[in-house]
Amino acid sequence: MGRLIVVLGRETSMGWLRRALFDTTGTRRQRRRRRPLRKAVTMGAGLALVAAGSVLALPPQGAAADTPHYDGDPTQYWNGVLLELFRLTGGEAGSPGRLSRSAAMMNAAIYDGESAYQNTFYTLRYKPYLSAPKYWNLGQGADEEERIIGRTAYNILHALYPDQTAFLDQKFLYRFGTPSTQYDIIDTEIVGTIVNNMLQARSNDGWDDSRLYTLQDVPGAWRPTGEPGCTTVGDAVTPDWGLVTPFTMSSGSAYRPTTPGSFADYASLLASPAYAYQVDQVRRLGGRGSAERTAEQTAIATFWANDLGPDATHKGTFKPPGQLLDATISIARARVQSKYENTRLFALVSLAMADAAIGEWDVKYQTPIDLWRPVSAIHNGIDPSWQPLSAARDGSPLTPCFPAWASGHAAFAGGWAAVMTSYFGSDAMTFTVNTEDPASPQKTRTFTSFHQAAQEDADSRVYLGVHYPWDATDGLKLGDDVATKAVLPRLAPIGS
Incomplete structure (x- = not known):
């Protein structure tokens, strides 16, 4: 038999x-x-x-x-x-x-x-x-x-x-x-x-679109940073991800914010005091060896990074969405006993992050302004020797190879915090988050609310030198909108 x-x-x-x-x-x-x-x-x-x-x-x-x-x-x-x-x-x-x-x-x-x-x-x-x-x-x-x-x-x-x-x-x-x-x-x-x-x-949702990005040859527009792994237009990461079919949203642009500072074009953006302030904040707080960044801000920067992939001798980190899933596991292990409730919590968190990524990549690549990274802005007439705090394992500078505005870390965090607050019925909770970034001097950090952790995650990208403050603000808002307006209603209680 x-x-x-x-x-x-x-x-x-x-x-x-x-x-x-x-x-x-x-x-x-x-x-x-x-x-x-x-x-x-x-x-x-x-x-x-x-x-x-x-x-x-x-x-x-x-x-x-x-x-x-x-x-x-x-x-x-x-x-x-x-x-x-x-x-x-x-x-x-x-x-x-x-x-x-x-x-x-x-x-x-x-x-x-x-x-x-x-x-x-x-x-x-x-x-x-x-x-x-x-x-x-x-x-x-x-x-x-x-x-x-x-x-x-x-x-x-x-x-x-x-x-x-x-x-x-x-x-x-x-x-x-x-x-x-x-x-x-x-x-x-x-x-x-x-x-x-x-x-x-999900069979024809556009996840495998391999079209190349078309550069805009004007100041302010994103271009490869010249750092390892980001030297040609072909290195631009997933330029059409904003066109992927969302899981819960009507489209990738459903919760699209206005352009950075609401400026209509690159020329007016770069001529504005608001832009000058944004660049100066990153230059002062996000540079390698910055004397103005505090030890606490440095710890925050590296704790939330987790951008490293695997190499010949190391595994990669669990990446930004993985860090928030890991936090969800720790919180659920202590507070959620029902198998049914666990499946719903993890579905809500994952759907929020997936659609936040689609919405964020719509912002990065499908809007009138594909904003260049701080390293490009600062090298363009301010300080050609400036480097971000963010670094690969070998110490070389590491800026993600896609436009700055807005922040994916922030969008993930905003969606995660909105889901967790709704699920547990309160923003207030004491919990601990882990990191796998080898540059972090701390392996855990403890928070007293979900939105406190999300805000720190978003701010970390400025301290790391790879994002502007408005990238963090707009990313948090987008993630929150995705979670509250699309994801939570989709898996709501029967009859609600």
Whole structure:
């Protein structure tokens, strides 16, 4: 005898398997009549299926299982797995938009899977992201909630990071004590539907647009900084991310602020006292070796940076969205016990950051002013020797290779703080945030409110020398708008 094992290929639907086992276009009664087919497929020896390049193999039925490790909440566990993928991912694949998209896809799918479970066995209390169908079953199986969350997370991550299959398989085996490829009826009952819904919803969202940026050859317009990794127009990171289909917003420009200082063009912007003030603030507070930046401001700058990708000898950091997900894990571990509530919290946070990234990249690249970075502004007639505090591991200057206005860190932080405040019913909370930036003299910082942490995150970019103050202000506002006007209503309580 053999046991059927399911292997999902990259962004491959499991709908074919559901159709093989049941006629999903029929009624519940029709599917029950087909139950003998399920038994035949599951137990039949020598069966193999091929679908979209994925082979279904049949290992011995008597293969021993390891001990599962169901310690801690499953959504928190799989977000920890996601953070490790963030550390292992560099280049454009490790850009803020790409990473936040991955988090939103995984966590929104987990939330929909959990919502379907609640809708089938208990009460659906919140609006699902895409759908929460009641599913055919023979009664609640052992560890069903855990299996839905884990198998949904695994399959979404496998679709997004197929080159990390060995790592994902190891994490799955540790959690469940069985291989990821071992057949589980929950895949055909609901997980396949949830995974397929998410992959189809995001299949043509524009994430892989590879068009090059067109430079504007005028003072004030963004250009490569000349720092390592940012020397040609082709180095501009994800210039069309603002055109990616949002998860909850009507468009990437839905909450677009006016131009920096509301100036209509580069000439009027650069001639203004407001612009001169912005540049001077960064020059004085964000320069390497600045005598005006305090020790506390330096600590803030490096604590929130986390811009480093992996190299030959080091993992990367968990990146800006990962730092806020890590903070969410720590806070939820202490305060959120329900599996259902954990799925909703992480979906809200991830959707807010994903759409904040899309909205922020619309601001950076799709508005009349694609503002040059402080290093370019200061080198242009003020101080050609000035360098930002921000540095790579080898000490070379490190400015993100895309326009300054507005700040992605700030947008992520603004969306995160708005979600956390709404979810917990108060901005006031004492909590600790971690960093993985090797330049930070502090590995943790403690805060007494969500918006205090968000403001510090935004201000850090000025102290690091890579953003102007209005980048921080406008980024925070955009993130808050995304969360309060689009994300929170999407996953609101039923009937609200």
